[in-house]
Amino acid sequence: MADTVLDRINAVADEIRAQAPHNEKLGRLSDTAARLLRETGAIRMLQPKKHGGLEVHPREFAETVMAIAALDGATGWVSGVVGVHPWEMAYADPRVQEEIWGEDQDTWIASPYAPMGIARPVDGGYVFNGRWQFSSGTDHCRWIFLGGLLGDADGKPVQPVETLHLILPRSDYEILDGTWDVVGLRGTGSKDVVVRDAFVPDHRVIPYSKVVDGTAAKEAGLTNPAYHLPFSAAFPLGITAAVIGICEGGLAHHAEYQRGRVSITGTQVRNDPHAMYALSEAAAEISASRTALLDNISRMYDLVAAGREVTFEQRAAGRRIQVQAAWRAVRALNEIFVRSGGNGLRMDNPLQRFWRDANNGLVHAIHQPGGVFQAAALTQLGIDPPQGPMRSMI
Template sequence: MTNEVLDRIVARADEIRDLGPVNEELGRLDDQAAKALRDCGAIRMLQPARYGGAEAHPREFAEVVMAVAALDGSAGWVAGIVGVHPWEMAFCDPVLQEEVWGADRDTWIASPYAPMGIARPVPGGYVFNGRWQFSSGTDHCDWIFLGGFLGDPSGARAQPPVSMHLVLPRSDYRIVEGSWDVVGLKGTGSKDVVVEDAFVPQHRVLEYAKVVDGTAAAEAGLRNPLYRIPFSCAFPLGITAAVIGIAEGALAHHLDHQRDRVQITGTRVADDPYVLTAISEAAAEIHASRVALLDNAGRMYDRAEAGHEFTFAERAIGRRTQVQAAWRAVRAVDEVVGRSGGGAMRMSNPIQRFWRDAHVGLAHAIHVTGSVFHASALTEIGVEPPEGPMRSMI
């Protein structure tokens, strides 16, 4: 099947690539860069067809994110994160979907999902308060998914904890300017957002547990296997695809930089077997990361298409595959950057930007190895991981 969105991205590759330094200087995506993603349909790939979406295979979505990220890390990151939000919106109340997309099918939705707010029940919904970090692409979004905990009547967190996703329009939250001052992925504009006593009606709320275990998709009556893959496959997919795409971009710039380079010893890189070996090893590792991520998404899709109900163990192993793919790719970037010479560290050389972007992308919470590797190893030896933090990212 032809990936038409990918073809459009390739056709505008020079434009997206050239806007990379502009995005970094602005601290958010330039309006032209955001328009390119809109025009190409990158953010509507996982959107329901009834609202102009492609309902694409998750592998095709990941391929597009990688392609954009290889041109500019920040644009790829926004495509990966903002692009996955229509997937979850497909589970939401039809009234909410119409509120978001009824007037404009290209409306973007931001996040973060981290449960940093408290939603106090009131008649008809909740009063919501909180502050969240890292809302990628938020300047170009008109709605937002925010994570929160159910509160008790006093406003404290209810016990036992109940995690929720709440959806708010731009008028109900504030973007904190100057809150995204970082070493990499500067152009993502991943700023803080604040909510103060916003009323969120019941139809704009999803219970997080139902999203994770697939109940939300089932209750929405969604048949397309795209919407039956686990949240722990779909949500990290765009993030890790961006990191791998950034690694591919770093490698491409490294190869271009090394082609005619003469080292301080007087040896041409093209004649140095040690550097050439490192290049080959890094290229193979980055390719292996790509294959592993796409294969994982494809296997999940195939199982969903067959009507399979995913176990915790399967979700944990899928997350292990995804996390390891990101780490493998960034380690490979370090190997080639370390052999690029001092000239690669000049701000005029794109290698250093891709290197910085890769490491900031790896620092995302979804790439933390600890609990994911711990839980997946336990499941493989037949031990059920305990409830709590170890299961929270799976």
């Protein structure tokens, strides 16, 4: 009998894999793919136990996301993105938790967190407006986390800027079809959403500052160390795990393809030492990326489990490890993709889809190395980075 989500994923691996072309054609996860994720419990891994969640170690969450992404990049991406939202919902007011999970513990929550809206204070809450891109898996979600800036009475952002995470039901926002026509990760259905004059009561709002500094977890009385991880460690975990898993899937397809491939010179590729060197090097690099990501989140978990604060320097170093793990894995996949021959480009060869999905995964803001690497280097030198964007998501 399956004991873990990963066991259940492995039991339906062929079904998940078979949905990949359908997901891409639809521009979102198929109903079957979404059903499989629900039935395996993949989205409930970081959900509070009191609402039917599993509260697994974040390492287990990342390993499971990798396994799903190795079968289909879009399904893995959605499991990593949507799967982390219950982690933050554990901080939320019990009233909104009950609204979301009271009748159905498999209710999914979408995002994005980018502060693209303005929340104007009114009696009992806020009037909220905005438009957001990149709401992954949104068609299968009935609630959403949206980032917004606190506004004044005129709807202008207050200074200094204050960011909020606002929680809305499906009836309060619109999903814009036709806004996700992209070259990779097509099956994620990461469409635009719009909010027009929605009233968001106070109990559905979480100040981002309280999430970042750990106050929200303390105020909620959470005891599981997973909920005391820095947001900058927990939120990127599922996304980077998906990218590495996609690279693992691409590696597996490349290896299978090379097994019987004959080059234009008539040589069996498996007898070409240069091709085999490239394959082994890529396998080692992708494996190292996996190890780095899992070791990084495990060390973070151990720190908070011991009751210790994760310092800015440690967070910056952790983000550097996480970002580099994604880039290292994708670079390795690129090295073998260009050695797969012209037939690797054919749309009926899954390898090209994994290659497109992996490279598109690097485009996400949490994989941009510039500010992260600079902040990590400065702290390593004992120099405090400037306030502002350089400290964002660290």
